[in-house]
Amino acid sequence: MSSTKYILGIFDDPDELMHGIDKLQKNSIPIYDVYTPMPIHGIDAKLGIKDSRLGYAAFMFGCMGGTTIFTLVYYFLAHDWPMNIGGKNFFPIPDFIPVTFEWTVLFASYGMAFTFFFATHLFPGRAPRVMDLRATNDKFVIAIDAKGDVPHEDINTILKEAGAVEVKHNDRKYVSYE
Amino acid sequence: MASHSESIIREPLITGKNITYGQITDDILRPVENMPGKAWWIGFSVASLGALLWVVSISYTFWFGIGSWGLNKTVGWAWDITGFVWWVGIGHAGTLISAVLLLFRQNWRNSINRSAEAMTIFAVICAATYIGAHMGRPWMALYSLPLPNQYGSLWVNFNSPLIWDVFAISTYFSVSLVFWYTGLLPDMASIRDRATGLRRRIYSVASFGWTGSVKTWQRFETVSLILAGLSTPLVLSVHTIVSMDFATSLEPGWHTTIFPPYFVAGAIFSGFAMVQTLLLVTRKVLGLENYITMFHIESMNKIILVTGSVVGVAYITEFFIAYYSGGEYEQYTFLNRFIGPYWWAACMMYGCNVLMTQMMWSKKVRTNIPISWVLSIIVNIGMWFERFVIIVTSLHRDYLPSSWAMFYPTWVDVGVFVGSIGIFFTMFLLFIRVMPSVAIAEVKLLLKSASEQAKKKQIAEGHLEPAHVEFYKDNLIKFDSIDHSEYEKA
Numbered sequence: 001m002s003s004t005k006y007i008l009g010i011f012d013d014p015d016e017l018m019h020g021i022d023k024l025q026k027n028s029i030p031i032y033d034v035y036t037p038m039p040i041h042g043i044d045a046k047l048g049i050k051d052s053r054l055g056y057a058a059f060m061f062g063c064m065g066g067t068t069i070f071t072l073v074y075y076f077l078a079h080d081w082p083m084n085i086g087g088k089n090f091f092p093i094p095d096f097i098p099v100t101f102e103w104t105v106l107f108a109s110y111g112m113a114f115t116f117f118f119a120t121h122l123f124p125g126r127a128p129r130v131m132d133l134r135a136t137n138d139k140f141v142i143a144i145d146a147k148g149d150v151p152h153e154d155i156n157t158i159l160k161e162a163g164a165v166e167v168k169h170n171d172r173k174y175v176s177y178e
Numbered sequence: 179m180a181s182h183s184e185s186i187i188r189e190p191l192i193t194g195k196n197i198t199y200g201q202i203t204d205d206i207l208r209p210v211e212n213m214p215g216k217a218w219w220i221g222f223s224v225a226s227l228g229a230l231l232w233v234v235s236i237s238y239t240f241w242f243g244i245g246s247w248g249l250n251k252t253v254g255w256a257w258d259i260t261g262f263v264w265w266v267g268i269g270h271a272g273t274l275i276s277a278v279l280l281l282f283r284q285n286w287r288n289s290i291n292r293s294a295e296a297m298t299i300f301a302v303i304c305a306a307t308y309i310g311a312h313m314g315r316p317w318m319a320l321y322s323l324p325l326p327n328q329y330g331s332l333w334v335n336f337n338s339p340l341i342w343d344v345f346a347i348s349t350y351f352s353v354s355l356v357f358w359y360t361g362l363l364p365d366m367a368s369i370r371d372r373a374t375g376l377r378r379r380i381y382s383v384a385s386f387g388w389t390g391s392v393k394t395w396q397r398f399e400t401v402s403l404i405l406a407g408l409s410t411p412l413v414l415s416v417h418t419i420v421s422m423d424f425a426t427s428l429e430p431g432w433h434t435t436i437f438p439p440y441f442v443a444g445a446i447f448s449g450f451a452m453v454q455t456l457l458l459v460t461r462k463v464l465g466l467e468n469y470i471t472m473f474h475i476e477s478m479n480k481i482i483l484v485t486g487s488v489v490g491v492a493y494i495t496e497f498f499i500a501y502y503s504g505g506e507y508e509q510y511t512f513l514n515r516f517i518g519p520y521w522w523a524a525c526m527m528y529g530c531n532v533l534m535t536q537m538m539w540s541k542k543v544r545t546n547i548p549i550s551w552v553l554s555i556i557v558n559i560g561m562w563f564e565r566f567v568i569i570v571t572s573l574h575r576d577y578l579p580s581s582w583a584m585f586y587p588t589w590v591d592v593g594v595f596v597g598s599i600g601i602f603f604t605m606f607l608l609f610i611r612v613m614p615s616v617a618i619a620e621v622k623l624l625l626k627s628a629s630e631q632a633k634k635k636q637i638a639e640g641h642l643e644p645a646h647v648e649f650y651k652d653n654l655i656k657f658d659s660i661d662h663s664e665y666e667k668a
Binding site for chain 1: 360388405411618
């Protein structure tokens with residue numbers, strides 16, 4: 001039993017990386033994850049990652065923000081202390097469009113951003129779970145769980161054939177904990 | 179997909195030969211990973227002296243009160259609100275570039291958005307200091323928030339544009355900050371993975387544990403797009419609301435419905451001018467000519483020209499409406515801009531903003547770096563005078579001739595203003611030292627589609643319309659970062 005935990009196929013070029021993903025999938029080798037220095041469109045579809053639902057979160061937070069400030073303003077100006085300003089209406093709704101809009105945007109932005117951080121486990125101080133330090137620089141990395149049934153040699157060959165410039169067998173899951 | 183090639187008739191967004199992904203990281207991180215050069219130290223020393231002046235002037239203001247400013251009973255707002263509106267306006271370009279240009283899929287934004295957003299944040303901080311300072315007793319700023327208090331509670335008046343402004347500026351600052359920082363995460367991770375020791379720890383905390391896995395990238399792009407969609411109306415709302423501070427009053431010169439679009443155009447105008455002022459120097463000093471190209475400079479100049487002309491039309495409209503309204507106070511205010519004692523301020527305003535920017539119709543001017551730089555400064559001066567004219571010239575002579583007065587700034591007024599420029603540049607210079615000044619990941623996206631080398635390969639492969647190739651090569655002539663000898667041979 002080898003001590004390898006993850007096999008990494010390291011590519012120089014995003015197109016070859018896509019090619020590598022296709023080849024691995026054709027050979028029914030499950031891909032653990034792919035790490036790239038920039039967003040590469042199309043990988044998410046190949047790996048079966050569903051579309052983000054963050055838009056719904058943003059919408060709901062926006063509704064919450066708008067409702068919150070509008071309710072507060074109603075409480076302040078119409079209920080708690082109605083102010084007589086030249087005999088005008090106590091609750092002139094057009095005057096409250098600016099603040100309602102601002103809080104809608106504020107809540108939607110922050111709600112969505114924090115949902116994103118929460119759902120993808122991003123927060124200050126989190127130990128970065130990096131498998132290869134060059135994946136944020138100029139290398140495109142496919143990580144394959146070494147526990148599968150496919151012999152490691154075959155995975156090496158497939159990755160090399162697809163254009164990987166390097167194949168690494170990592171004994172530790174993440175290098176960045178060192 | 180990354181290999182998708184762009185039409186040949188578009189100018190390249192990355193120039194230079196044999197640029198690789200690795201080289202983009204190296205080039206952009208050079209100022210972060212190495213000790214700064216002499217130019218940075220000189221700039222930083224001057225800027226810190228300015229910042230020190232700000233600390234002295236603002237401390238003097240807080241100690242002795244705003245009586246130390248040149249304000250009087252007639253001119254109750256002067257350099258403070260002029261400075262505030264000026265800075266808020268400058269703070270408009272960053273989010274405009276990152277949000278509006280993202281929605282319009284303008285890829286040239288990729289290499290300028292980061293520093294422009296940083297600039298936005300610093301400019302809004304400078305603006306906010308004026309609001310705190312002009313209250314005289316800065317702790318009174320608390321009462322602009324709807325907090326329960328011992329007077330009833332007596333709540334803030336949500337019918338007032340000043341309260342809308344509190345909400346607009348604070349929301350704008352907060353949303354710009356989250357937009358900017360989310361975009362920074364992948365690039366902070368790039369620094370982290372190349373660093374060692376304490377640096378690595380610091381950037382590790384700052385990058386939130388970013389790894390660049392497929393799912394994070396996909397979610398990241400969704401977040402950027404939705405934030406862009408939210409920020410677009412937000413940008414427009416902020417200066418609209420700032421303008422309502424004036425537009426809803428009864429003061430002649432302020433009592434005008436054209437202010438919202440006029441202020442928004444002016445804000446974009448001055449914001450882009452400030453981006454131009456900073457980036458023309460930054461690209462040279464940091465050696466980023468291959469990423470911030472002549473195409474970027476020319477595009478920004480075109481935006482300055484368009485928004486400057488919009489502002490010009492707004493000025494003309496304002497004069498016409500003053501004439502057409504038949505209101506003698508309104509008419510006098512506008513006449514007073516030219517025949518009153520502040521005629522020179524109006525000349526600066528109209529001359530710098532409208533007349534000088536019209537020079538940008540000429541391509542030679544738009545693609546000339548020294549002239550563009552000087553013009554960008556002229557625009558900033560002109561926009562400062564615009565706010566000065568709107569505020570001081572309108573206030574100093576209103577309905578009652580017995581209360582007419584002049585405004586004379588004291589050294590504290592000048593110190594706070596010059597100092598705020600120092601604060602701004604100090605923050606900007608620190609930013610380019612510790613954070614990537616260009617969005618690394620976003621620039622990498624362009625390498626295979628919109629770079630000069632990709633287009634060269636496309637030309638070498640043939641299959642292109644020769645007329646299009648000619649057009650493309652003609653467009654390259656203006657670029658200062660391209661080796662032109664190669665194209666003449668072809």
